[in-house]
Amino acid sequence: MRNVRIVVTNCNTTREMTEEIVRGARAAAGPGTTVTGLTPAWGPESAEGWLDSFLSAAAVMDALRTYDGAPYDAVVMAGFGEHGREGVRELVDVPVVDITEAAAHLACLLGRRYGVVTTLERSCGQIEDSLELAGVGRNCAAVVGTGLGVLDLGDRDRTGAAFVAAAERARAAGAEVLVLGCAGMTGLERVVGDKLGLPVVDGVGAAVKLAEGLVALGLTTSRAGSFARPVPKRRAWGAE
Known part of the structure; x- marks a missing residue:
C-alpha cells in the first residue's frame, strides 16, 4: 500500500490533547502512514455540550478550509459525538472518518x-x-x-x-x-x-485503520445526492 497521509482534527483548542490523540493515531497507523494533528485556532477549550459542539464544528471546518500544510489523503475527526461530520464530508475531497x-x-x-x-x-x-x-x-x-x-x-x-x-x-x-x-x-x-x-x-485507532483502508481502495465521499457540491447562491434581492 502506498504511503497514506492522514490529518487528525481535534475538536477543541487544547494542544496537549491534540498531541495525545496524534500519539494514539500513530500507534494504530500502518508503516508508511503519516499522521498530522490539526488544532482549531478558536473554539472551546474542551467540547462538553451542545453549544461547545456546534462551535467546535464551525472551528474544525474553518481550520480545514484554511489549511495550508502538506497535502493529505484522509481526515480523521477526533471528536466523539461532536457535530460537523457531514459538513466536512461536503467540504473536502478525501475520505472523512469520524471516530x-x-x-x-x-x-x-x-x-x-x-x-x-x-x-x-x-x-x-x-x-x-x-x-x-x-x-x-x-x-x-x-x-x-x-x-x-x-x-x-x-x-x-x-x-x-x-x-x-x-x-x-x-x-x-x-x-x-x-x-x-x-x-x-x-x-x-x-x-x-x-x-x-x-x-x-x-x-481513534478504528478511524485511522478505516481511513487507511478507504485510501487503499481508492474510495472517497460520494458526490451524488447528500454530499453533492452546493449550488452557488444568488445574490439577495436588492444587494449591490
Missing part, C-alpha cells in the same frame, strides 16, 4: 450490542443522536458517563477506575463490546480491556 462512527462500526463486528463509556452525563444524549444519524444507534445498549470532564482524563488511574465502574453499568445493560467515548481516552483500552473481559474499541 464515533468508526468505533461503533467496528464494535458491531465484534458483538451484537455495544456500550459507549464517555465523560460527562450531559454528553450522552448528543452521542446517542450521532450514533443514530450514522445508522448504528440500534446496536447501542447504553451510553454511560464517567462523571469526568475532558480535561480530567490526564489522570489515568482515576480515569481507569471511573471507566471500569461505568463499563459495568454498560455491560449490565447488555453491552458485549465497549467503546471509548472520548478521543482523550485513547490508550485506555490497553489498561482496562483485561479487567473487563470484553473487547474495548478505541475510536
